[in-house]
Amino acid sequence: MLKTDVLIIGSGIAGASAALQLAQDPKRRITIITRAPDPHESNTSYAQGGIISRGLDDSADLLVEDILAAGAGASLPEAAHILAEEGPLLLQKILIEHAGIEFDRSQSGQLEWGQEAAHSRRRILHVGDGTGAAISRGLIAVVRQKPNIEWFANATAVDLITYPHHSRNPLDTYEPIRCYGAYVFDRNKGAIHRTLASTTILATGGIGRIYRNTTNPPGARGDGLAMASRAGARIINAEYVQFHPTALAEPGAEGFLISEAVRGEGGILLTPGGQPFMEKYSPEWKDLAPRDVVARAIHTEMLENNYSYVLLDIASHMPADAIRQRFPNIYATCMKVGIDISHGPIPVVPAAHYFCGGAAVDEWGRTNIANLYAVGEVSATGLHGANRLASTSLLEGLVWGHRSAKHIEQRLDENPPSVPRGEDIPPWDESGLTDDRDPALIQGDMQTIQNIMWHYVGLVRSGDRLARAIRELRHLQNEIETFYRTTKLSDGLIGLRNAVEAALIVAQAAQHNRQSRGCHYRQDSVTVGDRLI
Numbered sequence: 430m431l432k433t434d435v436l437i438i439g440s441g442i443a444g445a446s447a448a449l450q451l452a453q454d455p456k457r458r459i460t461i462i463t464r465a466p467d468p469h470e471s472n473t474s475y476a477q478g479g480i481i482s483r484g485l486d487d488s489a490d491l492l493v494e495d496i497l498a499a500g501a502g503a504s505l506p507e508a509a510h511i512l513a514e515e516g517p518l519l520l521q522k523i524l525i526e527h528a529g530i531e532f533d534r535s536q537s538g539q540l541e542w543g544q545e546a547a548h549s550r551r552r553i554l555h556v557g558d559g560t561g562a563a564i565s566r567g568l569i570a571v572v573r574q575k576p577n578i579e580w581f582a583n584a585t586a587v588d589l590i591t592y593p594h595h596s597r598n599p600l601d602t603y604e605p606i607r608c609y610g611a612y613v614f615d616r617n618k619g620a621i622h623r624t625l626a627s628t629t630i631l632a633t634g635g636i637g638r639i640y641r642n643t644t645n646p647p648g649a650r651g652d653g654l655a656m657a658s659r660a661g662a663r664i665i666n667a668e669y670v671q672f673h674p675t676a677l678a679e680p681g682a683e684g685f686l687i688s689e690a691v692r693g694e695g696g697i698l699l700t701p702g703g704q705p706f707m708e709k710y711s712p713e714w715k716d717l718a719p720r721d722v723v724a725r726a727i728h729t730e731m732l733e734n735n736y737s738y739v740l741l742d743i744a745s746h747m748p749a750d751a752i753r754q755r756f757p758n759i760y761a762t763c764m765k766v767g768i769d770i771s772h773g774p775i776p777v778v779p780a781a782h783y784f785c786g787g788a789a790v791d792e793w794g795r796t797n798i799a800n801l802y803a804v805g806e807v808s809a810t811g812l813h814g815a816n817r818l819a820s821t822s823l824l825e826g827l828v829w830g831h832r833s834a835k836h837i838e839q840r841l842d843e844n845p846p847s848v849p850r851g852e853d854i855p856p857w858d859e860s861g862l863t864d865d866r867d868p869a870l871i872q873g874d875m876q877t878i879q880n881i882m883w884h885y886v887g888l889v890r891s892g893d894r895l896a897r898a899i900r901e902l903r904h905l906q907n908e909i910e911t912f913y914r915t916t917k918l919s920d921g922l923i924g925l926r927n928a929v930e931a932a933l934i935v936a937q938a939a940q941h942n943r944q945s946r947g948c949h950y951r952q953d954s955v956t957v958g959d960r961l962i
Contacts, residue, residue, distance in 0.1 A: 441473035443805030444632030446830035476561025500814025528567035635784030651931025666786030673782035695746035794833030815947025
């Protein structure tokens, strides 16, 4: 059993920035757990395009306008203002000055500003096409210098420890829900430990690989969303799953993200026959339309014309040397599968990318569960609404990671919540578990979840498809829960249980919302005036 002041589950930009702020008090104990062997392995590391700052002809009000427009009327203005006003200052202070991130600069030494879809200004800072990886390396390097931060890799959170659920006192049933840490599976030793904390921060990323076609990394399964839901956290906007328009469609590199920045630098979408098509779907924005518009346009072109992919051409609009310099990671990955993006187009398809919903939080990252905060993609701050503006995710993680830490600092200094004694929290009980985990069953069930979600809860939805998805997912959840209750734990089994729960959360939210908005598109949506029938 471990006791700590603050438990942070996840090591991406949101969790690391929270830890960095909290560690300023050397008496404060902070524990970070990450399920991967390497703490650099997070959604943050896979973010290619860049991070929003404030461009030369830019302002906070202009960024707010773009965020609200991309969010299709469902973004919370207060959250947009927080990001636009605080974000650039925190980027300068934390990422550039403290973590030493060296964003790309021109030959004259000035910062290079990129532009991406639905942005009215060039305001995106980048490190080639590996911005997230550079940020992750810089932040983790400075976090590791803090002696009061303890790291545990290869550690998978199983469930949050909450009262009254895990309390031995029956009178706690009448008290509000409170979080006191998590049960953590030590993958090296195969044991489950109680990690008790006065405050817990979920920074686990989004819903991960619950779709067949996805840009999310292996190991992302919606763990935080499922744990929060089981604990009683309010989940909102779960129907809003953003599909990235352009993932590489080539055997050996399926799901590899072709950054939004490629279109931002002039890339044009073409049919396999070489004809541009975005103007008929978005005459104003064309290839720089919001992601949901572009993704559905590609989906429509593929369905109506029986294409297995479309093409993204940057070679005709940017010098070869500039392409290799601006997009070194994309260039190298495509070359490995025989595609030279500096001389020819890239075959692409849409793929599930970013989760715009999550555990509902306030402006400080607080959930409705006492002592539990959520930051980054697992949270729903209201910023993204029904559709995320490109390159807001890294900045949101930075801003709300920092804000949650500031709020926690104040609480711990003024009125620190008590932590239960170890004997008041029951240890994990594995008695009676006789079945050995079967990787084939886990892999097969995960593929079933991914196929159901792709076909029935994908880019284009309907009542019939969603009803079928929910029936099949509920049946599968019952089977998985039986498997879980009789089998010794493994990381794969924990992830499978979370994945089916996350999938059901998304499917049920999509069924409930019969109005198309943003990245939630229902072909059977019917409205009369402002009234849904």
